């Protein structure tokens with residue numbers, strides 16, 4: 039009997055707007071079409087017009103459901119049956135657990151010991167199996183790969199995956215459809231799945247909109263990568279923006295970002311706390327620190343956004359309430 043032929047993986051085509059549009063079809067009726075929030079109080083503070091895409095109201099509380107569900111839905115059914123595995127600081131863990139549950143399969147999540155308690159509990163609540171690791175000494179990718187090899191599960195990474203990127207882009211696709219004439223779009227930046235997907239969406243729908251990634255100042259690897267023209271890896275950054283505690287962009291995300299992004303801005307943790315508390319008290323909307331990156335950048339007069347129409351992705355709302363109320367660390 040002839041050996042089964044393992045086909046060469048096809049060379050990945052560059053991602054395009056059509057990939058985001060396809061993901062929108064996959065997600066129709068499954069993901070929430072989240073509302074766009076406007077607030078006179080926020081506009082007055084920013085001296086600009088803000089249109090906030092409320093992904094804190096997405097299923098499991100963050101945009102990450104979009105990418106995770108898209109990636110699981112596109113697996114071959116025979117492969118999908120064996121389950122999925124990932125490593126994540128939290129929201130992708132919840133997203134993949136929920137996406138797996140909706141497909142009737144298992145999800146194993148490699149998660150740091152210091153992940154917020156609310157995210158650990160929520161991941162378990164969605165049925166994910168958690169394996170803990172130390173983010174300062176252990177390699178989460180290696181742990182996930184070992185589990186995948188042992189169980190036959192597929193690794194679904196949090197950002198560097200074409201289907202994840204396409205899925206994440208559907209949030210900006212909806213925002214740019216609902217508010218067509220934005221001057222600027224501000225996108226929180228960790229590993230770059232949300233930013234690269236947003237860039238693809240804007241490329242198709244709003245090519246004149248300036249799209250910025252916004253990352254924590256302590257983890258400015260995205261900015262440094264953009265400036266140097268290749269992916270820069272940093273030590274795990276210490277920032278309250280736990281959704282952006284990534285150490286490097288991915289190959290897929292960097293390719294899209296380097297080609298299309300207007301620029302990358304950085305925000306201090308103290309500005310994130312101010313922005314989070316401002317959004318909570320004035321707009322009555324609870325967002326997590328990472329989701330405040332775009333608002334904080336809009337509030338920073340140095341960027342010259344005054345008078346402009348600014349889209350902001352409020353990327354998630356999964357915050358420990360004790361942490362939200364706490365003073366600056």
Ligand SMILES: *Cc1c(COP(=O)(O)O)cnc(C)c1O
Nearest residue numbers: 129228229230231232281353354
């Ligand atoms: C993951 C995450 C981000 C960053 O997304 P990337 O695709 O890694 O750049 C931003 N905000 C929240 C709430 C997140 O969970």
